[in-house]
Amino acid sequence: MKILLTGAAGYVGNIIKDHFCERDELISLDLLPKEDGQIQCDLKNHEELLHVSKNINPEIVIHAVGNKNISFCETNPKEAYQINCDTIKNVASVFAGKAKIIYISTDYVFDGMCGGYAENDVPNPKTVYGKSKLSGEIEGAKNAKESFITVRLSALYDPNATFLCYLRQKLSSGQVVECFSNIRYSPTYVDDFLKILEKVILSNDGTNVFHACGKALSRYEFALFFAKVFGFDSGLLKKQLYTKDENLFLFPDLSLSNKRTCELFGIEMTKTEEALLEIKKRLNL
């Protein structure tokens, strides 16, 4: 399969690249490529994309470009829309009808008030980040029609995930870590994400939105699982209550539901404890 991967030098892009590069013909593209052979292109620029797309005829385009820095997006809305929406709009218009286009989106398209959001629930983003990503979903679908697919993730975690590295560093040196117990999400384990991506690439039944996520839990509960699996003292974890005054753009419950996606593909998501055990193994711990 010939796959064009945009945002290949980013966190999600690297994960996708490492998974597909051995087996498939992978063409990597980014704003500032970090490896030989990657195409340099500013996807905000339609002409530039038209030029670089001339001699590549991908069957699949995976768009892992974006800016997920919520504070940056709040203070720089124009740039947020350019990166999170205009880039996919350009990609969708250039490859419409020629390739299946997969857009990596986010739980932040929902308002985060009640959680358990299904693929067909009406989005209602409360941040510029969420609004610009939702605009990307809408513009992509408008331009590429039925060949456009959205895959929404919650926080993605693999052995290099920032939150896991932070917990490991703090707990291994005996430091207390405060974690929000009133903020829920549904973190996405890397292998589950890749499993769903594989299924989405092959699927052809007209479904165009998928949720790749794990079980809903609070940040404190996730940290408890981490401490247990990695053998740290869970007494070092302290419950913290988030109040809106902290202005961190967190919401009571942004968790997604994976029910429809799992049923459609006949798969089950990995349990949080098992996912963390596998990560521990991959870190040779």
Ligand SMILES: NC(=O)c1ccc[n+]([C@@H]2O[C@H](COP(=O)([O-])OP(=O)(O)OC[C@H]3O[C@@H](n4cnc5c(N)ncnc54)[C@H](OP(=O)(O)O)[C@@H]3O)[C@@H](O)[C@H]2O)c1
């Ligand atoms: N990471 C997660 O847990 C997570 C969860 C849910 C959804 N997502 C979505 O996944 C996407 C990627 O996230 P990430 O964590 O991988 O972010 P990331 O590490 O910042 O990667 C994004 C990549 O896109 C590139 N890029 C930015 N503007 C570009 C442009 N105009 N043209 C070409 N490439 C451009 C960036 O290049 P520079 O670094 O040079 O700017 C970077 O390499 C985001 O849209 C986010 O909404 C991520």
